[in-house]
Amino acid sequence: MPSDTRGPQDFERDLGAAPQGVAEFAETSKTFVQRMQSALHKTPSLVPMIVLVVSIAIFGMVLGKKFFSAYALTLILQQVAITGIVGAAQTLVILTAGIELSVGAIMVICSVVMGQFTFRYGLPPGISVLCGLCLGAFIGFLNGNMVSRLKLPPFIVTLGMWQIVLAANFLYSANETIRAQDIEEKAPILQLFGQTVRVGGAVLTWGAISMVVLVLVLAWVLKNTSWGRHVYAVGDDPDAAELAGVNVTGTLVSVYTLTGLICAFAGWVLIGRLGSVSPTSGQLENINSITAVVIGGISLFGGRGSILGTLFGALIVGVFSLGLNMYGTDPQWTYLLIGALIIGAVAVDQWIRKASA
Numbered sequence: 001m002p003s004d005t006r007g008p009q010d011f012e013r014d015l016g017a018a019p020q021g022v023a024e025f026a027e028t029s030k031t032f033v034q035r036m037q038s039a040l041h042k043t044p045s046l047v048p049m050i051v052l053v054v055s056i057a058i059f060g061m062v063l064g065k066k067f068f069s070a071y072a073l074t075l076i077l078q079q080v081a082i083t084g085i086v087g088a089a090q091t092l093v094i095l096t097a098g099i100e101l102s103v104g105a106i107m108v109i110c111s112v113v114m115g116q117f118t119f120r121y122g123l124p125p126g127i128s129v130l131c132g133l134c135l136g137a138f139i140g141f142l143n144g145n146m147v148s149r150l151k152l153p154p155f156i157v158t159l160g161m162w163q164i165v166l167a168a169n170f171l172y173s174a175n176e177t178i179r180a181q182d183i184e185e186k187a188p189i190l191q192l193f194g195q196t197v198r199v200g201g202a203v204l205t206w207g208a209i210s211m212v213v214l215v216l217v218l219a220w221v222l223k224n225t226s227w228g229r230h231v232y233a234v235g236d237d238p239d240a241a242e243l244a245g246v247n248v249t250g251t252l253v254s255v256y257t258l259t260g261l262i263c264a265f266a267g268w269v270l271i272g273r274l275g276s277v278s279p280t281s282g283q284l285e286n287i288n289s290i291t292a293v294v295i296g297g298i299s300l301f302g303g304r305g306s307i308l309g310t311l312f313g314a315l316i317v318g319v320f321s322l323g324l325n326m327y328g329t330d331p332q333w334t335y336l337l338i339g340a341l342i343i344g345a346v347a348v349d350q351w352i353r354k355a356s357a
Helices: 008-028 032-042 046-063 070-079 081-095 103-119 125-148 154-173 180-186 188-194 206-224 226-236 238-243 248-274 285-295 307-327 332-356
Strands: 196-199 202-205
Touching (some): 046 307, 070 206, 070 307, 081 226, 081 248, 081 307, 103 154, 103 180, 125 188, 125 248, 180 188, 188 206, 238 248, 285 307, 285 332
Antiparallel strands (some): 196 202
């Protein structure tokens, strides 16, 4: 039987080569699906962006130049401006693993306050707008304290606040609408965000422009500031975040307060969009905002997602609504497809979450 004549150097070389071979095998064993799952986990807004591009391409092929015109595409931005702004506010709360059901009611009552303070009490329109913004921030502050300090479930807190604010809105306004003609004559600043800017063949409102600017600013803040990192940390694991030195209570209060302020700003944009102050408008924006957030790839479990995804989600809804309307289909098809997108988005989120498991 031949003897093994290899020296110590041979054994050392074999032992050194073994781990390298194992590492190479592990790297090449990752399938395409797993790599895609990992990529989507790192960039959650990639899915809604792909859906948006594909949707625009399909409607463009079916409807032709009529859909691809600058006017039609910018009309989508105008239509989703309110949902995009309120959706941005909703995103902040959902990133902390909460939910905000009172966003629509906050938006409407703040718009009513802006109008009523101007026309009922004769305050300067600028002061009335400031009062409306302060009211929205105050309501958000109350929500944040009940969630963070009293440890009440966000769903219950905001559901109750939704009913309270909704009732207060109708009681205070007496269901009175302030006409567009009166606003135009006495307080045109209230209609500021309804004014248009023409860029070539595109027609943009200041409301649509403010939506894009707001989303970009919030995206930068969430990614590049310690406050933004704290928001994600609280949504991912509040106990671990607190052990790491994050002020969980302060972060939650600031998130809900900022959410209320953004909703109040959406109320100002709403006046510009409608031209009038109506206490019955925008009541479904809580549902619309959650729809944009979910389709935009924001995890309802908190701690993961990009606010840019919410903008893409709102635009997807706008593309479907305008495209199907231009095609002449029954409006119910829009709800059917949006409902399918919501369920599909949640299913994709569950699948992506397995990448971190």
